[in-house]
Amino acid sequence: MKGDARANDGVKINVIVAMMDHNNGIGINNQLPWPKIRTDYEYYTGLTQRVTKPGNVCINMKGRLTFESSGEQERMNPLRHNVVISSTLKECPKGVGFIAPSFDAAIEYASEYANAESIWVMGGYSVYKRALQSPLCHRVHLTRIFHKAEADAFFPIDCLEPSIYKKIDLPEVPSDLIKENGVEYQFEVYERR
Numbered sequence: 553m554k555g556d557a558r559a560n561d562g563v564k565i566n567v568i569v570a571m572m573d574h575n576n577g578i579g580i581n582n583q584l585p586w587p588k589i590r591t592d593y594e595y596y597t598g599l600t601q602r603v604t605k606p607g608n609v610c611i612n613m614k615g616r617l618t619f620e621s622s623g624e625q626e627r628m629n630p631l632r633h634n635v636v637i638s639s640t641l642k643e644c645p646k647g648v649g650f651i652a653p654s655f656d657a658a659i660e661y662a663s664e665y666a667n668a669e670s671i672w673v674m675g676g677y678s679v680y681k682r683a684l685q686s687p688l689c690h691r692v693h694l695t696r697i698f699h700k701a702e703a704d705a706f707f708p709i710d711c712l713e714p715s716i717y718k719k720i721d722l723p724e725v726p727s728d729l730i731k732e733n734g735v736e737y738q739f740e741v742y743e744r745r
């Protein structure tokens with residue numbers, strides 16, 4: 553999987569997010585603020601559980617609220633090793649490999665995990681912020697959603713600083729405007745310069 557983060561030959565972080573264009577909103581009431589977009593979900597799952605060797609896993613790293621908003625299917629997927637960042641969780645919930653008390657602890661754990669093929673940071677706000685500010689952050693897969701709805705959780709778009717991240721084209725990622733279930737959206741990929 554050329555270009556993706558591999559924990560064991562130089563740690564690299566990938567960020568994945570779907571964000572509304574008008575307000576950078578990513579969530580409301582611990583859910584997504586837009587109607588279900590099947591193709592975006594398939595894009596997200598395709599990237600965040602893709603391994604090239606049997607036994608390998610993708611590290612899926614998220615804040616506690618994002619983890620709590622995820623479904624059983626995501627939690628129990630054997631291709632994913634869930635790391636939840638939390639200062640309050642004391643016991644590992646079902647489907648969680650590790651509770652990290654800080655972002656740095658999560659990265660340290662992921663970088664030492666033997667079968668980690670890639671590391672995906674999945675939000676929310678403060679976890680994205682730490683990832684984007686980290687020199688280990690390699691790529692950002694952003695789905696830009698042209699749908700207007702209220703939000704109470706946001707993507708720290710200011711940290712996707714053009715002097716640090718450049719927009720790139722990947723042959724496998726369509727860049728045209730897509731319309732599905734009444735929602736227009738576009739895939740974008742950014743890479744650290």
Ligand SMILES: NC(=O)c1ccc[n+]([C@@H]2O[C@H](COP(=O)([O-])OP(=O)(O)OC[C@H]3O[C@@H](n4cnc5c(N)ncnc54)[C@H](OP(=O)(O)O)[C@@H]3O)[C@@H](O)[C@H]2O)c1
Pocket residue numbers: 568569570571577578579580581582583584614615616617618619621637638639640641652653654655674675676677678679704705706
């Ligand atoms: N559209 C998207 O792509 C997308 C992606 C992700 C999430 N979302 C949405 O975003 C919302 C959740 O995001 P959020 O920003 O509100 O919350 P969040 O980051 O998922 O969770 C916040 C919690 O994570 C823990 N945490 C985060 N950073 C930490 C750190 N550095 N050290 C220790 N603990 C840390 C804390 O848990 P404790 O309180 O236990 O200490 C904190 O209260 C939901 O609505 C979800 O649906 C959308």
